[in-house]
Amino acid sequence: MDVIRLSRLVKDYSLGKIKVRALCGLDLSITKGEFVAIMGPSGSGKSTLMHIIGCLDRPTEGEYYLDEQLVSAVPKSELAQIRNKKIGFVFQSFNLLPHLNIQKNVELPLMYSGDSLRKRTQRAIEILASVGLSDRLKHKPSELSGGQRQRVAIARAIVNNPSILLADEPTGNLDSQSGGDILEIFNRLHKDGNTVIMVTHDPAVAARADRIIRIMDGAIVDGNIAG
Amino acid sequence: MAISLAESVHIGFSDIWTRKVRSIVTIFGIILGVMSIMVVLAIINGMNQSTMAWMMERGGLSRIDVQRNWGYDFSKGGKAEFDLKEINFIRSQIPEAAAFNPKVGAGEMELTQRGKSYNADLSGVMPDMTLVDEWQPEKGRFIKHIDIEQNNNVVVLGSTAARELFGSRDPIGKEVGVRIETQSYTSTGEFESTLSTHQLTVIGVMSEKFMEGNGGFGGNPLEYRNRQAFVPISTMINKLSPALKITELEIKAKDTETAPALRRKVEELVLNLKQGKRLFMVASATEQMQQMKQSSMIFSSIFVMIAVISLLVGGIVIMNIMLASIKERTREIGVRLAIGARRRDIFVQFLVQTVMITSLGGVLGIVSGYAILDLVAGFLDIKVAASMQMIWVALMVSVGVGLIFGVFPAVRAGNLDPVLALREE
Ligand SMILES: Nc1ncnc2c1ncn2[C@@H]1O[C@H](COP(=O)(O)OP(=O)(O)OP(=O)(O)O)[C@@H](O)[C@H]1O
Ligand SMILES: [Mg+2]
Numbered sequence: 001m002d003v004i005r006l007s008r009l010v011k012d013y014s015l016g017k018i019k020v021r022a023l024c025g026l027d028l029s030i031t032k033g034e035f036v037a038i039m040g041p042s043g044s045g046k047s048t049l050m051h052i053i054g055c056l057d058r059p060t061e062g063e064y065y066l067d068e069q070l071v072s073a074v075p076k077s078e079l080a081q082i083r084n085k086k087i088g089f090v091f092q093s094f095n096l097l098p099h100l101n102i103q104k105n106v107e108l109p110l111m112y113s114g115d116s117l118r119k120r121t122q123r124a125i126e127i128l129a130s131v132g133l134s135d136r137l138k139h140k141p142s143e144l145s146g147g148q149r150q151r152v153a154i155a156r157a158i159v160n161n162p163s164i165l166l167a168d169e170p171t172g173n174l175d176s177q178s179g180g181d182i183l184e185i186f187n188r189l190h191k192d193g194n195t196v197i198m199v200t201h202d203p204a205v206a207a208r209a210d211r212i213i214r215i216m217d218g219a220i221v222d223g224n225i226a227g
Numbered sequence: 228m229a230i231s232l233a234e235s236v237h238i239g240f241s242d243i244w245t246r247k248v249r250s251i252v253t254i255f256g257i258i259l260g261v262m263s264i265m266v267v268l269a270i271i272n273g274m275n276q277s278t279m280a281w282m283m284e285r286g287g288l289s290r291i292d293v294q295r296n297w298g299y300d301f302s303k304g305g306k307a308e309f310d311l312k313e314i315n316f317i318r319s320q321i322p323e324a325a326a327f328n329p330k331v332g333a334g335e336m337e338l339t340q341r342g343k344s345y346n347a348d349l350s351g352v353m354p355d356m357t358l359v360d361e362w363q364p365e366k367g368r369f370i371k372h373i374d375i376e377q378n379n380n381v382v383v384l385g386s387t388a389a390r391e392l393f394g395s396r397d398p399i400g401k402e403v404g405v406r407i408e409t410q411s412y413t414s415t416g417e418f419e420s421t422l423s424t425h426q427l428t429v430i431g432v433m434s435e436k437f438m439e440g441n442g443g444f445g446g447n448p449l450e451y452r453n454r455q456a457f458v459p460i461s462t463m464i465n466k467l468s469p470a471l472k473i474t475e476l477e478i479k480a481k482d483t484e485t486a487p488a489l490r491r492k493v494e495e496l497v498l499n500l501k502q503g504k505r506l507f508m509v510a511s512a513t514e515q516m517q518q519m520k521q522s523s524m525i526f527s528s529i530f531v532m533i534a535v536i537s538l539l540v541g542g543i544v545i546m547n548i549m550l551a552s553i554k555e556r557t558r559e560i561g562v563r564l565a566i567g568a569r570r571r572d573i574f575v576q577f578l579v580q581t582v583m584i585t586s587l588g589g590v591l592g593i594v595s596g597y598a599i600l601d602l603v604a605g606f607l608d609i610k611v612a613a614s615m616q617m618i619w620v621a622l623m624v625s626v627g628v629g630l631i632f633g634v635f636p637a638v639r640a641g642n643l644d645p646v647l648a649l650r651e652e
Binding site: 051054056057077080081083084085089091095096097099100108109111112113114156160 | 242558559564565645649
C-alpha cells in the first residue's frame with residue numbers, strides 16, 4: 001500500500017514578478033514501511049518537496065495523497081491536524097524550544113492533540129527512554145550535545161506515532177560519531193515498521209536506505225521505481 | 228481539539244516567567260494607569276463621603292441658608308440685614324417650612340462666672356435652632372418662645388463653654404456674666420466706651436458635637452460648635468447689643484424633595500423685600516450637594532481621562548513589545564506550527580499572554596494604589612474610600628487593554644507561514 005502518492009506535483013515561488021519553479025511536475029510513490037533517501041544538488045528542491053510531504057506547505061499544482069487522503073485539497077486550517085497526527089519532522093537544526101526542558105519539548109505534540117497531562121508525561125518519558133535520554137528529562141536543550149538534541153527531536157517526531165517520519169539532513173550539523181548514532185536510531189525505527197524519508201548529501205548514509213531518489217532542478221532523475 | 232485555555236494560561240505563565248524583567252518593564256504603564264485611577268477615585272470618593280457627613284452634621288440636606296451675599300457690590304446701596312418685622316413677614320409667607328431660625332451673631336464675647344472667664348461665640352437665636360441644626364441640649368432645656376417674647380436673660384451653653392466655666396459642677400440655674408461694651412458720644416462730643424456686665428441664667432447645655440477629624444484639621448472639626456453660647460434673639464438685640472442686626476436665616480424644608488422649591492420661594496421673598504437687590508445668597512444643602520457631586524464628577528472624569536491616556540500609551544507599548552517578542556520568537560512559532568499547533572492555538576497563546584501581562588499590571592496597580600492611598604491618608608489626614616467596585620473596574624480595564632492591544636500581535640503570530648517561520652534565524 002502506498003503511504004504517499006504524488007502526481008505531477010508543481011511548486012512555484014514568486015519573488016516579486018519573477019516566478020521560481022522549485023518543483024516541476026514531480027511523480028513519486030512511497031510504500032508503507034519503506035526507508036527512502038533523497039539526494040540531489042543544493043537548490044534542487046529537496047527541502048521544498050519535504051515541506052509539501054510534511055504538510056507545512058501546499059503544492060501549486062498536482063495531487064498529493066497521504067494514507068489515501070487527498071491532502072492537497074485539504075484547507076490550510078486543517079493541515080495542522082494532519083501534521084500533528086500523521087507526520088514527524090526532524091530538522092537539520094534540531095528546532096527544540098530553548099525555554100522548555102526536553103521532556104516538555106517531547107510532550108508538545110501531545111499537548112496540541114489534546115492529551116491529558118498524565119498521558120503526555122508518561123508517553124514522553126517512555127519515548128525519551130527509547131532514545132537513551134532517561135537521565136536528562138529536566139535538562140534544557142542548551143545543556144545537551146548536538147547528538148543528544150537530535151535524539152530529543154526524533155523523540156518528539158515519533159511521540160504521536162506518525163504515519164511517516166521526515167528528516168531533512170538530520171546529520172548535517174553533527175560529527176560523524178553522533179551522526180552514526182542518529183542513523184542507527186532511524187534504522188531501528190525503520191525495522192520497527194516506520195516509513196522513513198530522509199534527505200542526505202552523504203552517499204554512505206543513503207546506502208542504508210531501501211531506495212535512493214535523485215532530484216535535479218525540481219524533477220526526479222533516478223529511483224522513482226520502488227527497489 | 229484546540230488546546231485549552233488552561234493550557235494557554237500555563238504557557239503564558241512560563242513565558243512571562245522566563246522573561247521576568249521584560250514583562251515588568253512592559254506593564255509599567257498599565258501599573259501607573261491603574262494606580263492613578265484607583266488613587267484619584269478613592270480620594271474623590273472619600274472627599275464626597277466626608278462632605279456628606281459634614282452636611283449631615285449641619286442638619287441634613289433639607290436645610291436652606293440665607294446669608295450675606297459677599298459678591299454684592301454694596302456701594303450700590305442696601306444693607307444685608309433684616310429687622311424683626313421682615314423676619315416675621317418671611318416666616319408668615321412660608322408656612323410649609325419645618326423650622327425657621329433667624330440668627331444674630333455677636334462673635335466672641337467674654338463670659339464670666341465666679342472669677343473664671345471664657346470667650347464664647349455668642350449668638351441670638353430662636354427655638355427652631357434645635358430643629359434646623361438637629362441639635363438638642365443634653366442638660367436643661369433650649370430657648371423657648373416665651374423667652375423670646377419676654378426678652379428673658381437666659382443662656383444655653385455649648386459643652387466646652389460649660390466645662391470651662393463650671394468644671395464638673397452643674398451649670399443649670401447658675402448665673403454667668405456677659406461683658407458688654409457700649410460706645411457712645413458724650414455731651415462734649417468725645418467718644419466714650421463703657422464696659423458693663425449683664426447677668427444671664429444658664430438654662431441648658433448642648434450635647435457635645437463630634438466628628439472624625441479630616442481635611443487636615445486634625446482633632447474634632449466640630450469643636451467650634453461646642454464653644455458657642457446661645458441667647459434669645461430678642462434679648463440679644465434689645466438688651467445686649469442693640470447695634471447688631473439679623474444677618475443670617477436658617478430654614479428647614481419638610482424634606483429634601485421640597486427643599487429646592489422652598490429655596491426659590493425664599494429667594495424671591497428676600498429679593499422683593501430688598502427691592503430687587505441681591506443682598507443675600509439663598510442656598511439649599513441638597514442643591515449644593517448636587518453641585519458638589521457634579522464638580523467632583525468633572526474633576527474625576529478629567530483624571531480618569533488622564534489615566535485612560537496613560538493606559539492607551541501603556542497598551543501601545545505592550546503591543547510593540549509583543550510584536551518585537553513575536554518577531555524574536557518566529558522560529559518557536561514555526562516549530563509549534565510544524566508539530567501540530569493550529570493558527571488559533573498560536574493566536575490564543577499570544578493573546579492570553581498579553582492579557583495576563585496587563586492583568587498582572589492591573590493587580591500590581593491596585594496593590595500599589597492601595598499603598599499610596601495608605602500613605603496619602605496618613606500624611607494628609609484625609610479620608611479615602613476605595614471600594615470593591617473600583618477594584619473591579621481597574622481589573623476590567625486592564626484586561627480590556629490586554630484584549631485590545633493583544634489582538635494585532637496575536638493575529639500576526641497566528642498568520643505566520645510555517646516554512647518561512649522555520650527558516651527565520
Ligand atoms: N520561500 C522561497 N521563496 C523563493 N524561492 C524559494 C523559496 N524556498 C525555496 N526557494 C527556491 O526553490 C529552490 C529549491 O530550494 P530548496 O530549499 O528546496 O533546495 P534544497 O534542495 O533543499 O537545497 P539544499 O540542499 O541547499 O538544502 C531553490 O532555487 C530556492 O532558491
Ligand atoms: Mg534543503
